[in-house]
Amino acid sequence: MNETLIPYAGVVTEITGQTPDVKTFRVEAPEGGKLFEHLPGQCAMLSVPGISEAMISITSSPTNRDFMEFSVKKCGCLTDWLHAMDEGQMITVRGPYGRHFPVEEELKGKNLVFVAGGIGLAPLRSVINYVRDNRANYGRVDIIYGSRSKEDLVYYNEIVSEWTNTPDFHVHLTIDREQEGWDGHVGFVPNYISELELSAVNACALVCGPPIMIKFSLPNLLQAGFDKTQIFTTMELRMKCGIGKCGRCNIGNKYVCKDGPVFRFDQLDELPDEY
């Protein structure tokens, strides 16, 4: 019988440094191909046995048939380990876990606004590339992405070389402070949202980033005419089992690992103000 707690062993076939503290790991099955299928926004539990397990969102698009990718920020013992390892190293992966962004349901046919800060782009990248690969199913796409500095922008090359070249894709990059060699926008993401005069008509917004960014982006999106039912975010909380049984990631009666991590903002309003 299949047991969701038992992971697959996968091979890290490529490690790409994104920023000084973010690396992207490409994982394939030992015999090649993907370990399992997933939908955009879903997570997987990565682990190095004996070190630790951590829930990481799958940043590659499900449309990618060959491998999965995970972007990991260095911030704990497992992530330190991952950052230090070489290609060819095996790790264990289990999943996919959680609710995905409703790409085939609520998002289909809509204009999409992606709002991301720092490593928060990782879960959205899966959606963005899914949208690119199913371009006809979606309308205008605006990507507002900010980071502390140019070096801290993840997927920079992909953004510049691929996303900006996708039809009706509008990428708005910003960094927190002026920096030599940067002639783009400077300022915080929430402010940038207001500056851009986005249209909420037939649109959905997908927000992911540091809590403070989400907190200040929400009113600005609401001001831009978005309704809470049009705004989605994805959360990160202490997850262990990934299947809503171990009991630690709940907010009220919802388990982030099972009922999330993707929530619509109106759903979050139903939950107690625990976090």
Added chain:
Amino acid sequence: MKKLQKTQLQPFFAALAANASLYLPVDNEVGKAEFKKWQDGVQMSTALNTLRSAKDFFFPQTENLMEFKMEGKRIDVIDTREECEDFVLFGVRACDAASFAILDRVYLVDPVDTYYKNRREHGTVVTLACGRPAETCFCGTFGIDATDPAGDVTAWELADGYALRANTEKGEALLASVAALLTDTDTAEVEAEQARVRAILARLPLSGLTTEGLGEGMTKEFFARPEWAALSEACLGCGTCTFVCPTCQCYDIRDFDTGHGIQRFRCWDSCMYSDFTKMAHGNPRTSQLERFRQRFMHKLVYFPDNNDGIFGCVGCGRCLARCPISMNIVKVMKALKKGGAEQ
């Protein structure tokens, strides 16, 4: 309905043990009942209930989930699951029997926990109706009938023997396997016994406790209540209530480096523990108030929310007896209701 003579009890146990491991409440070295494996000569405890609940049999305190062999860059995942052996749990009380249904609602819903399922499938539960309930008992609050417990087989202790009723196919099979020791009987004796015990249950100090005003949809109502502060004030943050509770099912997954491989095991965890929700970037529940609230909100609101109004408590009263500082779900329920009434 079948009947077993009291004198036939040990042969009955022997017959059950012949086919499967038989566990029943036995007094331990400090005079407290705990489930132990029956062997020739082992006497069943006369205590009302075991100190620890019966959940251990399906959800043990620790269990190995899998192993890993690591060599160079290679990792081998070793599935160590084995088919569980058949076992019989004899003498489970109504509250614990009801707790299995609650655990099922966690572990047998998709995705099924195969470790739990394996044990559940191989276990046969013989319940024993209560004859002498204690002041801490309040299973009636949650609609559980102590005189008619669930289980594969239900047993009643009578003056001269035990009445046995099979409730499931597993139960039928179990009774069939010991048919030689049993005689047919009618329900009269059982009904008389039930009437006697129901009269006692009605006199218990907690008999008036109801779930009125608690349950589904009460999150907003209860979450920010001022009562939590006083209720949680004395809480030590230990795991006693959780670990003696038949319905608590939170767990942790940890790795142990044996020196020649990694064992990944699961163990009970308690939401009362300060590190339960601790993560690399901080802890969403930093105070004991939040942790305390979580435990009771889960049993009284969140679980009913997600499970058709069924409460996550069976009123076994273990936490009432065991909490080092005598704080418990009954006090919480009463305080929340009282606070609600005052508002």
Added chain:
Amino acid sequence: MQVNEYKPKIVAFCCNWCSYAGADGAGSARLAYPAEVKIIRVPCSCRVNPMFILRAFQRGADGVIIAGCHPGDCHYTSGNYFTRRRMALLFSMLDYLGIERERTRVEWISAAEGAKFSKTMSEFAATVASLGENKRLEDLRCKQ
């Protein structure tokens, strides 16, 4: 013929200044002692936490010995006096729990006492070997 002679696992915590140097001295003088004895260098015997000793037993050690400077000779003046108190209490507790007291030992071996080092380790290894495997403080998970 006995092929698989039982060899105990012994962890020796040696203070850097006296006993580790004593062990070096034993080496320089080619004074053999059983290879079962493996040395862990600590700055002072007082660095040895009871946790380390229990850890060794958990991981399959059959004996643990702590070697430090002679009382009064501690490089840090007083470290070994604290070691002595701590270990007196710990060893007594282990004994109280029914764990063979001969499995643990504290010895004072100076930098000059290579011979004593070798002799002490040989004796201790023999004592532990005679007790057989540590069963009472082992962690079965660590068994191969």
Added chain:
Amino acid sequence: MQRIGVFVCHCGTNIAGTVDVVAVAKALGQEPGVVFSTEYQYMCSESGQQLMRAAIREHKLTGVVVCSCSPRMHEATFRKAAALEGVNPYMVEIANIREHVSWIHKDMAEATEKAVILGRAAIAKVHLNAPLQAGESPVTKRALVIGGGIAGIQTALDIAEAGFEVDIVEKSPTIGGKMAQLDKTFPTLDCAACILTPKMVDAAQNEKINIFAYSELESVKGYIGNFKAQIRRKARFVDETKCTGCGICTEKCPQKKVPNEFNMGLDNRRAIYIPFAQAVPKVATIDANYCTMMKTGKCGICSKVCGTGAIDYTQKDTVIEREYGAIVVATGFNPIDAKVYNEYGYMDSPDVVTSLELERLMNAAGPTNGTLLRPSDKTHPHTIVFVQCVGSRCDETDERGKPYCSKICCMYTAKHAMLIREKYPDTDVYVFYIDVRTPGKNFDEFYRRAVEQYGVHYIKGQVGKVVEQNGKLHVQASDLLANEQLHIDADLVVLATAIEPDKTARSLGTMLTASMDTNDFFTEAHPKLRPVESPTAGIFLSGVCQGPKDIPETVSQASACAAKVIGVLAKDKLTCNPCVAHSDELLCNGCSSCEKVCPYGAISYSDKEFRGPNRTTLIRRVASVNPAVCQGCGACTVACPSGAMDLKGFSNKQIMAEVDAICK
């Protein structure tokens, strides 16, 4: 995760002879985190180090494990080499597979297996190593020399010569030490006083040198570069600044029956005294134990005769506090008490004397003005027996004696015998010896002169008993070469008593936290390579306090010691040992358990603000460690129940990782 390189050293055949180094390198190469593993002939050699450095570059190593000799030998070497490639020196660990493996095990399989296990333990430790940075602390540019003998004087002079201040603390009223008591010195036979006293004067006159004579060290706190010493200046009852050393008081003092320690009690001095004519400082001292004024309040003669009014019966001990950057121990030696050797009749006959007593009996400034007379009847001795190795080279079981060779006895006995034979050719001189040890420049020639030119009777054998009979000393001895018993009626018996460290050394060692051997000699940081340093940083060893020495050796060690001290004082800042304790404030309870066991007072507490639950702040008392004071013993780490206190370089996790690796 670290990227670890493993380097297995053959040490010629020292290791490779018993350990299969190739197999070790191969086995360790399989360990997690090890990205490079090799073996080499001599890792400590220049080419070995180059090999390591190249591997660090090529494989981007973050940690290094060297399987070689004891870390006490070459840890520093490999750390330096790693540092040159930008790897923090504390990312290097040594697995000791020579002293702890190859040199003690004969069976190659067994030794190889053990070497692999020790290597694994080192790898496990390196995985948890963290780069450590040494802190810095300032240096007080003044040295303290404890003891004013020739060793102390020489060290002080050399340090002063380099321009640094030096204080000499001497417990007796004058500097000079044992050498001042000597008559002639071997093998040149020049006069001890003639070569010593100018140095004493130099010391007194050197403006960089402060002499605190008649003073004792009370306490020492601190650490290299930053010692604080309290010095007790004992009351002389004479104002040093007023006393001119004229000596009138010492002539007029009516208390004449005070044993004169300078002359080994062979004559008497007054209650107020100057030990000897060339004393430095040349100041009188009242011996309160004998002074009538001090004892009865009646006398006061010295005060009356003193022209400068220097006598002050009310003087009290004073304690001064001084700061030092380095401390030199030059506490010297004493002959052991010959009392315990009663078979030689030392307690029964005044004519059984020790060598140092003989030295005074032959000294022109001594009690007999240089004429050799028997103490008992002041007659010339005609037969003299020297007994060698009294208390030296004894069995470990002999509680009266010392296991070591006192080193100087053979030579000074030859000197004594020669001088006696020269001055009094009618004297028969017998020397009973176990061995005659004469390594040293012109030593053997000197000894042979005694035998060949001066006709001293050297007899290999032991003296069994000396009994006084009718004014003669009946000596029973054995001649081992002739294999016969000898009976000699001697006039004088001289015991070459062993020398032992001064009795104050033991308590001083504790005060300085400087380690000592079982004989109370101070141990050096390395017996060969660091012979003038104590293992305790900032404590240096000069002279016999470290081991028996003759004068030239003492002086050369004293100068060497001075060079080391100058090396410290010349620095403006010292780097500290980074392997110190540190407290994790988030875990610290502020319970003070650690503070109670810290021998250095390195731990202090302060109230700090911390984040409490739900944006509250909490004030908690937490410990912090002064890294310049902490010496890294780790006592605090075990006293701490919460595990807040840990030791860098020897952390709980590191040691447990080693345990795990060893027990695997």
Added chain:
Amino acid sequence: MQAMMEKRAKELLADGTVNRVLGWSAGEFPYDITPAVFETAKELEDAFVYNDFCAANLSKYLVKESRKEGKILVFLKPCDTYSFNQLLAEHRILRENIYVIGVPCYGKADVEKLKAMGIEGITGIVMQNGTYTVETVYGDQTVKAADAMAERCLSCKSKKHVVYDELLGDEGEVDADCNRFDMVEKLEAMTPDERFAFWRGELSRCIRCNACRNVCPACTCEQCVFDNPNSGVSQKAAVTSFEENLFHIIRAFHVAGRCTDCGECSRVCPQHIPLHLLNRKFIKDINEFYGDYQAGADPEAKPPLGTYDKADREAGEGGRH
């Protein structure tokens, strides 16, 4: 006594000496009493209780409470005062924020002892003249209070309050002759095999609920090593018998020389493991090896593991078995 205490508490609240009162609050049954902080006279009237079932040692709560705004009144039984002093010595509580009232204790009752007598369905207990009249759903029963006395109180070391600002009732005495080491001695007299069997039996029941640790007034670490994933020894459940041993040995060692022998660990153990016998072994050894020492008796005293004597016995030397 309860009335006196309540009266004093109200007075001190009223005159502003304190703004909170740490005491005991009545429960559902006669025996399930919870430590509680009272802020008003009304709260005291509603729930304050002091009787033979007020067993909890309140001193540990002061670690948090004494750091809050204002001054708190605490009622301490004699044995609690030792814990208080020890916490004071370790700077864990702020004395200036605490007003201590010593209250007498003649031994506390243990409801488990009543239940062991077969008394079930307790609905009320009348305590007077050294007897308990226990009302149950199955009828009333009378038992001697002495027969229901908690195990730890049967070998009470001291009825003396070692610290207080105010004492209610009479000053008690230290009982130098209490028999508290009897069981330790009995164990010491056993063979190692018997001792091992005894402890294995007891410790194997441990469920690692941490009640013993969390109630212990000596265990006030900001974070226990066993809870700290970075300590290298963290463990959540006693997965093997080794881990049971490790936890209890290390816990006992960490409180060695600090444990006042208040007995809370054994009182709260849901599995009835006699944990105090571990602590008492250390106490007994410390007394024998290094001279009599009672933690908490004198907050200025040097803790036995924070000092040494050059003539101390060697580790593993001597002993009585």
